[in-house]
Structures are given as C-alpha cells and as structure tokens.
Amino acid sequence: MRGSSAKSLDATLSAVSAVPGSSAAQVGAELFGVVAALDGAIAARRLLSDPSIETEGKRSLVAGIFGGKVGADTVSVLEAAVAGRWAAGRDLTDGLEIAGVAAYTRSADAAGQGDVLENELFEAGQVIHGSAELRQVISDRSVPVGAKTTLLRDVFGGKVSSATLALLTQAAVARTGSFERVLDIFSRQVAAREDRLVAVARVAYELDDAERDRLTAALSRRYGRSIQLNTVVDPSVIGGIAVSVGDEVVDATMSTRLEAARRRIAG
Structure with missing residues (x-):
C-alpha cells in the first residue's frame, strides 16, 4: 500500500x-x-x-x-x-x-512460538505444492471456502499450531491473489516481525546444520538483514543451489548451467 x-x-x-x-x-x-x-x-x-x-x-x-x-x-x-x-x-x-x-x-x-509459525507455514505450503490433488482443490476458486477449510483441517489439524491453520485457511480465501501468492505474503509478514527476510534455497540434497549456517550467514551479509532460511530438496537441480529472496533469484544450479551450455552450443 x-x-x-x-x-x-x-x-x-x-x-x-x-x-x-x-x-x-x-x-x-x-x-x-x-x-x-x-x-x-x-x-x-x-x-x-x-x-x-x-x-x-x-x-x-x-x-x-x-x-x-x-x-x-x-x-x-x-x-x-x-x-x-x-x-x-x-x-x-x-x-x-x-x-x-x-x-x-x-x-x-x-x-x-514465532519461529514455529514461520516454519510450519513454509512446510505446509510445501506439502500442498507437492500434492497435485490438494493443490488443485485449494487453488480452485469455484470450491467454497468452507470446503477448503474442512479439507485443510483434515490434512493439518493436530499437526500444526492453531495459528498456522488459521493463516492457511485465510490464504485459501485468496482475496488478493492465488493461494500460493497470499501464503508467501503472509510468510514474509510473519518473518518481518524481527526485520527478517525469507530466503528459499532449492538444493539437490538436505543441507546439514553447518551448511545451513554458512548459507544463512552469507545471505545475511549480502542483504544486511537477518535471514529466515527455508530449503526445498529438488534432485533435478543436480548440484549447486538456487536462492530466492523476495523477487530476486540467484540460480547457480548445475541443471541451469547445463541448459545454458546446451543453448550456446545449439546457437
């Protein structure tokens, strides 16, 4: 605004x-x-x-x-x-x-439970994104909000905090955009309470604690802000890492480099 x-x-x-x-x-x-x-x-x-x-x-x-x-x-x-x-x-x-x-x-x-709320929102979003059937229902504007609320409660009830479930349900209303867009906005707002930025790293394997700490520290230095780091394991990246912070994406994955090389060779 x-x-x-x-x-x-x-x-x-x-x-x-x-x-x-x-x-x-x-x-x-x-x-x-x-x-x-x-x-x-x-x-x-x-x-x-x-x-x-x-x-x-x-x-x-x-x-x-x-x-x-x-x-x-x-x-x-x-x-x-x-x-x-x-x-x-x-x-x-x-x-x-x-x-x-x-x-x-x-x-x-x-x-x-502030950090718990941040993590649960991200993890729940990944669960929905990873299920084509669940994602289709939650994203379908023709499905009544009440039906979406019931579905979210069935899937996440007892597994996440009541605050997380409430924000997921409100995101499903999709007042200002798609469910995934609104959930991302909510997640950024939650992180911003401590002047933090949300970074999403797409990697080929689960990072260990030392790797997460190094990446978080590097991103904090780059942006001059505390970072909430979320990771998505995606074997298709082969190697390297792609990091998105807000609207900025830094893609250093091996798959992207191979694709760029293929295009150069193809002319």
Whole structure:
C-alpha cells in the first residue's frame, strides 16, 4: 500500500501491537471474520472508508455492525482502522486482513512460538505444492471456502499450531491473489516481525546444520538483514543451489548451467 493507505495501515498495526498477547489470537480470528463480512457488504465497506464521513460517525457504524459480535480489543483495532484515510474501500479490508495476520503473529510470539509459525507455514505450503490433488482443490476458486477449510483441517489439524491453520485457511480465501501468492505474503509478514527476510534455497540434497549456517550467514551479509532460511530438496537441480529472496533469484544450479551450455552450443 502507498500514500494515505500505508499510513492508515501503520496506525492499524500499531493498534494490534497494543493488544495483549494472550488475546491476540482471538483478535486475529475476529478480524478475519470482519474482513469476510465487509467483503460481502460493499456499501458498509465504502461508508467505513469514506473520507467525507467524520471518524465518530464511522466508529458508531462499527459499533452498530460489530458491537457484541467481537471483543473490545478487536473494536479498538477497527476504530484505529476507520479513523484512517484509505485510498479505496478494498484497501481497508486488505489492511484488516494484514492486521489479522499481525495479531496471530503477536499471539505466537507471546507464546514463544514465532519461529514455529514461520516454519510450519513454509512446510505446509510445501506439502500442498507437492500434492497435485490438494493443490488443485485449494487453488480452485469455484470450491467454497468452507470446503477448503474442512479439507485443510483434515490434512493439518493436530499437526500444526492453531495459528498456522488459521493463516492457511485465510490464504485459501485468496482475496488478493492465488493461494500460493497470499501464503508467501503472509510468510514474509510473519518473518518481518524481527526485520527478517525469507530466503528459499532449492538444493539437490538436505543441507546439514553447518551448511545451513554458512548459507544463512552469507545471505545475511549480502542483504544486511537477518535471514529466515527455508530449503526445498529438488534432485533435478543436480548440484549447486538456487536462492530466492523476495523477487530476486540467484540460480547457480548445475541443471541451469547445463541448459545454458546446451543453448550456446545449439546457437
């Protein structure tokens, strides 16, 4: 987000940071519920993001729509959100979704499970990506969200934390893009809580601890940031490594070098 929406998002996230860690997960769940409600109520969303309406009027509208349906901590976040200036009504709901992720992240950190949340999101994403049938269902926009939620609960319930399952389920709604794209955005947001970047390394074999430490240190030096390193074992790379950090990809795999050589020979 940019401009006024970015400033409004910052204020909304500041309100999330003031929520006690013990109730942050509930706030996250309620914010996701609010997003779903406003996505289905365009008129209300427009009113809540209308810059010509006074803040008090918007807060009264929040109370009228959500009063008694969400807790006081969630109301405080909603009030911070509607007090801002959003470039579009969709920016408001996108911001509230981001705030929901932040709330779940705060809950995980308060429980000492922040790193667990990061790792579980990545590993669950790999499981879905590696199953053509599962990936097809989760990515199919014609499949009802309720059916996707049930499927994700059946596959991951009891195997990942409740926060991870909640973020997977929200990513499956695919409000701002494909499931995989949204999950990647959520994962980056979780990592960013400690000013970390997420790096994904594609390798031919599982790295040992020493190799992971060396690669992490090298990437940290290059980007000047702490790195959350995730690895994907892909025998097709033959040797070498391909690393993606955000939109930047450094491909030093043997398979890529062989393909480049073949193209040069072919002219």
